[in-house]
Amino acid sequence: MALRFQRRIRIAPGVSLNLSKRGIGASVGPRGAKISVGRRGVYGNVGLPGTGLSYREKLNKRGTRGSGGARSGAPMSSGKVLEQHLQAGGSVISRISVNESGEIAITDDQDRPYDDAELRVLRKYAGESMRDLVQQECERLNADLAALATVHHDTLPPRDTPVFEPRAFPEPEPQRRPRVEPTLWSRIWPPAARRLEEENERRAEQYARTFNEWEEEARAFNEQERLRRARETELVMTDLDAMASVLEEHLGEIPWPRETNVSFDLGDDAGTIAIDIELPEEEAFPDVEYTLAAKQLKVSVKKIAATRRRTLYRDYAHGVAMRVLGEIFHRLPTVQAALVSAYRPDLDAGTGQPTDSYLYSVLVTKPQWRQINFQALADIEPPTTLERFELQRKMTKTGVFKPVEPLGIEVLEKA
Structure with missing residues (x-):
């Protein structure tokens, strides 16, 4: 029979040290409800004194991670572990990003990169899903191109009431x-x-x-x-300051894909308005496009042709006018005629001093604006739409502009 040694030292009410051959432990709590700490872990002990009934439970249980076949033989590689996990019906959360150079980064849900073996497994079992994610990244990088070409798609129809x-x-x-909630520890x-x-x-x-x-x-x-x-339903019909505030607020909410500044001046009779639009320079437009390869998980970065870039600038320059005109005739019911002139910063060829080069100037009345089919804006070409109105413009088909003199206020007064 083995000799057993244990001694208990009381150091405070409800607290004692337990000395034994196995080491030192501690017990905390009143009689019948104690927490004991030792080399085997932390246990909760609850009993009814004098009855012999008690309950004991380990409190610091720790989960274990299965390692598949790693228990027998050499440990498996990370790629093999991931493959077994996927074969068993498991799933992984991956994050894919593409930078402006077209480089693809694939990480787990903790932003840790996968090694080469794991990447091969992911391509084998989740290739299509990964392609979908990379395609979404390409669309994100190309979002500016789409937005510049479709800025007129959200043009609002005219209204006669606020x-x-x-x-x-x-x-x-x-x-x-x-x-x-109280715990066993907080109770004792x-x-x-x-x-x-x-x-x-x-x-x-x-x-x-x-x-x-x-x-x-x-x-x-x-x-x-x-x-x-009150401002948008009552004052907007009679008060010029309220009209200006309403229009300024809603124009400011438009998410222009490139910096575009709009200034305006309302006529004294609240029936006319003159607008100046400062357009961005063509150099501010994207010059590359991102494309997912047909068979590889690879992104190609292609330079945009100069002709296409000019066409994109042409469509944006006219689409902005449509969007602004839509806000005017939708938000300000009393306005019956609007003069829109668009320009971009330039340098005077004779003096080298900064100047404004006007690209076009167009006069639009509300009855004319009603003729547009606002249900088919995706089928409309803004440069052609503005030709339906009184337009001052010198432009080639590919979007090369020559400076023009904008229409004067007198044409607005006549309208």
């Missing part, structure tokens, strides 16, 4: 964090119970503070909405 589009307060109502150890209660009080105070701030912001937002409703 329009108001209410907005909801964008911030969601804050949610109360759940109370921290008063300091832990106090910390738990303090944490719950802190959460309650934080929620009350956050909710009050949210409520105050919501009230301010709703008041601004009330004022905006």
Whole structure:
């Protein structure tokens, strides 16, 4: 029979040290409910004194990771482990990004790159999904090209009565964090119970503070909405300042794909408006396009031909005018005629001083604007659309502009 040695030293009420041949442990808690700590781990012990009934459970359980066939023989490579995982019906979360040089980066959900063996496995089992992700990245990089060519697709139709589009307060109502539930430790150890209660009080105070701030912001937002409703449904019919404010706000909300500045001047009778559009320079437009290879997981970066780039600039220059005219005749019901002139910064050939080169100037009346089919904007070519109105422009078919003199205010007064 083996000799067993154990000694218990009491160091505080409810706390004792256990000395034995196996080492030193500790027990914490009142009689009948103790936490014991030793080399085998942390255990909870609950019993009914005098009855002999007790319950013991290990509290610091740790999960184990299966390693498949790694238990017998040499450890498997990362690629083999990943392949077995996928063969067993598992899934992986991968992130794919493409930079402006066309280089593809593939990482896991922790942004860690895969090694070559893992990449081969991913291409074998998830090749199509990876191609889809790379294609989405190409579309993201080409988004500017698409936006520049389709800026007129969101042109609004004209209206004779004011329009108001209410907005909801964008911030969601804050949610109360759940109370921290008592644990076995907090039930038997008063300091832990106090910390738990303090944490719950802190959460309650934080929620009350956050909710009050949210409520105050919501009230301010709703008041601004009330004022905006009055401005866009009543004052917009008679007040020039309100008209200017409404138009400026909505023009400022347009996500121009390239910096485009719009200035305007309303006529005294609230029936006419003159607009100047400062267009970006052609050099600011994209000069490359990203394409996914037909059979390889590879992105090619192709230079855009000069002719196509000029055509893109031509369509954007005219599409901007359509978009601005749509906002005017949609937001300002009293306006019956609009004069739009577009220019870009240039240098005077004679003096070398900065100047503005006007590319076109067009006069549009509201009855003429109604003739456009706003349900088929994707089939419309903006340069051709503006030719339906009184247009001053010198341009080749491929989009080479020569400077023109913009139409004068007198044509707007006559209209």
